[in-house]
Each structure stands twice: as C-alpha cells, then as structure tokens.
Amino acid sequence: LALVDFDLKFTYVLAGWEGSAHDANILSDSMSRPDGINIPNGKFYLGDAGYACRPGLLPPFRKTRYHLNKFVGRNYPRTPRELFNIKHSSLRITIERAFGALKNRFRILDQKSFPTFPTQVKLVLACCILHNWILQWGCDELVPEEEDVMPDDVVSSGHGVEEFDNET
Secondary structure, rough: OOEEEEOOOOOEOOOOOOOOHHHHHHHHHHOOOOOOOOOOOOOEEEEEOOOOOOOOOOOOOOOOOOHHHHOOOOOOOOOHHHHHHHHHHHHHHHHHHHHHHHHHHHHHHHHHOOOOOHHHHHHHHHHHHHHHHHHHHHHOOOOOOOOOHHHHOOOOOOOOOOOOOOOO
C-alpha cells in the first residue's frame, strides 16, 4: 500500500503484505498502526475500485465508466457519476506514474526471482526512500559525472591542509 503526492513522492509505504492480499485488509492494517495512515478530518485520499467508500477515502463509482480511454473523441461524460469518475481517474493516475517512475529507476523491482521475503520488503522501502531523495534534490542521475581536476585546483599545504607522509 502506498500514498503519493502530486510531485510523485511516496508519503506513506506499507510493504510486507503478499500481492494476493485484499486491498481492504491492507488498508485496515495500515490505519490501525500507530505510525499508519491518519486521514485528517475534511481531507480525502483517492482509492481504486478495490476499496469501499469510507470516511477520508473516495473510490470511483462502480458499474460506471472510469478509465480515461473510455472518454476519447466525442465520448463525453453523460452523468454526474461519469464526470466524477473521469476526474478521479485523471488524478489517481498520479500513483501509476509514481510506481512507473520507481520501477524504471530501480529495475530490480521488476525482477522475477527475488531474495527472501524480508529482503524484498526492505528493498521496496529503500527504493521508495531513494526515489523521494532523488525527487527532493532534483537530480535524476544516481552517479554524478566525474569532474576533471586541473593542477591549479590542487590545494597545497599551508591552506588548511597539512602534509602527511604515510611512510613514516
């Protein structure tokens, strides 16, 4: 389970549940933890259709057109529920973009053979933390380019640097 903001930063990550677990069970677990999700009054999170509507969580209307590709051309929303769903979909796609960026940045997350389950959990959390750090500091390259050091750039002794002879 993960929450993201509109800058694609992960604001909450709960790793450790198996992929076959039901979304509602994971959400209930995350809301019951002391460090879990706390939805302030008057605030809302958008959830997918796997979640029931509850205070602070808005899933799309069921049995109503939802995905953006169903509204292409002149196929405009015809009902208030369809209008809600198209707006919901256009906002909720942010989480898909965040996970897409995470998987593109850290290809290990798409590997089929993973190490032990506890290591998988740590790996997911570490990748999310690094993803946020990269977004925070505006660098999308993990390894900076090497700079050429010119002889004039070398600091000699007497400028806050002491000579040290490793052989004595």
